[in-house]
Amino acid sequence: xxxxxxxxxxxxxxxxxxxxxxxxxxxxxxxxxxxxxxxxxxxxxxxxxxxxxxxxxxxxxxxxxxxxxxxxxxxxxxxxxxxxxxxxxxxxxxxxxxxxxxxxxxxxxxxxxxxxxxxxxxxxxxxxxxxxxxxxxxxxxxxxxxxxxxxxxxxxxxxxxxxxxxxxxxxxxxxxxxxxxxxxxxxxxxxxxxxxxxxxxxxxxxxxxxxxxxxxxxxxxxxxxxxxxxxxxxxxxxxxxxxxxxxxxxxxxxxxxxxxxxxxxxxxxxxxxxxxxxxxxxxxxxxxxxxxxxxxxxxxxxxxxxxxxxxxxxxxxxxxxxxxxxxxxxxxxxxxxxxxxxxxxxxxxxxxxxxxxxxxxxxxxxxxxxxxxxxxxxxxxxxxxxxxxxxxxxxxxxxxxxxxxxxxxxxxxxxxxxxxxxxxxxxxxxxxxx
Numbered sequence: 001x002x003x004x005x006x007x008x009x010x011x012x013x014x015x016x017x018x019x020x021x022x023x024x025x026x027x028x029x030x031x032x033x034x035x036x037x038x039x040x041x042x043x044x045x046x047x048x049x050x051x052x053x054x055x056x057x058x059x060x061x062x063x064x065x066x067x068x069x070x071x072x073x074x075x076x077x078x079x080x081x082x083x084x085x086x087x088x089x090x091x092x093x094x095x096x097x098x099x100x101x102x103x104x105x106x107x108x109x110x111x112x113x114x115x116x117x118x119x120x121x122x123x124x125x126x127x128x129x130x131x132x133x134x135x136x137x138x139x140x141x142x143x144x145x146x147x148x149x150x151x152x153x154x155x156x157x158x159x160x161x162x163x164x165x166x167x168x169x170x171x172x173x174x175x176x177x178x179x180x181x182x183x184x185x186x187x188x189x190x191x192x193x194x195x196x197x198x199x200x201x202x203x204x205x206x207x208x209x210x211x212x213x214x215x216x217x218x219x220x221x222x223x224x225x226x227x228x229x230x231x232x233x234x235x236x237x238x239x240x241x242x243x244x245x246x247x248x249x250x251x252x253x254x255x256x257x258x259x260x261x262x263x264x265x266x267x268x269x270x271x272x273x274x275x276x277x278x279x280x281x282x283x284x285x286x287x288x289x290x291x292x293x294x295x296x297x298x299x300x301x302x303x304x305x306x307x308x309x310x311x312x313x314x315x316x317x318x319x320x321x322x323x324x325x326x327x328x329x330x331x332x333x334x335x336x337x338x339x340x341x342x343x344x345x346x347x348x349x350x351x352x353x354x355x356x357x358x359x360x361x362x363x364x365x366x367x368x369x370x371x372x373x374x375x376x377x378x379x380x381x382x383x384x385x386x387x388x389x390x391x392x393x394x395x396x397x398x399x400x401x402x403x404x405x406x407x408x409x410x411x412x413x414x415x416x417x418x419x420x421x422x423x424x425x426x427x428x429x430x431x432x433x434x
Contacts, residue, residue: 206269
């Protein structure tokens with residue numbers, strides 16, 4: 001059963017060069033146009049089935065929020081057909097729908113009533129809403145006194161407790177602390193199991209891959225790809241890596257120094273395996289991936305190839321001297337090789353609570369014997385000799401080493417140059433006695 005059906009939907013906004021141009025157009029009763037049209041969404045067609053989690057990804061300005069606002073009924077399309085069946089609960093903007101002069105409690109009743117709940121129904125749910133928001137006595141204070149995190153806590157709590165048929169989430173969880181964000185994601189999974197249809201917009205690709213049944217990639221208001229989440233996300237990441245490389249290339253041509261930290265790499269939020277984990281928890285490894293130089297995820301490493309080991313970490317407390325690294329182990333569990341940012345001469349900036357850092361290690365693989373190798377990522381605070389481990393994950397990722405062209409004797413083939421010195425050949429014989 002289709003609960004959302006968009007066919008050929010477009011949305012445009014008039015753009016005026018100056019306020020005077022708008023007045024001129026009004027003076028002619030719109031018979032003469034003094035504006036140009038900006039198409040935020042153009043000819044978009046998609047459908048979402050009941051109980052499906054449908055994710056939308058794309059760069060800022062690609063039309064994601066405009067599309068969700070049309071699903072919510074806030075905006076009407078300029079052309080095309082937009083059909084939505086069911087009660088829609090939307091978390092589109094920070095505290096959207098809240099009256100800043102009203103208290104949190106008054107806004108709960110107001111928003112729930114707008115969504116069609118009776119006072120008795122709201123009374124029955126209020127205790128759960130208040131408990132999930134966890135804002136304490138601020139529930140009785142005006143919303144204008146709330147921090148951004150408190151506002152999104154209350155907004156999300158209301159959105160999920162009004163029994164929606166369709167839940168819209170537009171990047172709202174990005175402002176929450178990691179504890180609340182994890183609780184929200186668990187709740188999203190619960191709603192999925194209950195059959196709630198979810199439209200989820202986020203730049204957190206890890207979240208998209210974790211919950212998305214299908215994903216749509218928007219680019220400049222148009223659909224670039226739509227389908228199975230893993231395939232669409234892979235296309236999107238490959239495009240972003242190519243765009244990033246092109247940007248750095250243009251900067252180099254213009255005489256700029258291509259500093260690696262000038263363009264933040266994509267955050268990775270996937271940890272395939274955890275055999276053992278330890279550290280004081282002030283920072284956490286949130287993801288690790290091995291890619292080729294084009295940004296494609298690798299499942300097999302080729303001897304002698306260039307790979308990128310990407311590690312992302314997020315802080316819960318201040319880390320003044322962060323050091324991110326990894327250890328590579330062979331199939332026997334022997335620490336084979338490793339490195340870190342300080343070892344490579346890169347001093348990371350201080351990290352504050354809630355900060356996220358992503359580090360790319362560009363590695364030329366030696367010619368290793370074909371076996372499985374694991375990577376153990378870590379983040380510490382301190383220098384190379386005196387440090388406190390924040391987080392270490394044993395064997396977070398395991399990859400197979402492929403077969404090289406030549407034979408490997410022992411564990412690895414040493415880079416070797418062979419030179420035959422002709423002067424070491426047989427000497428010219430001299431007759432005895434001469």
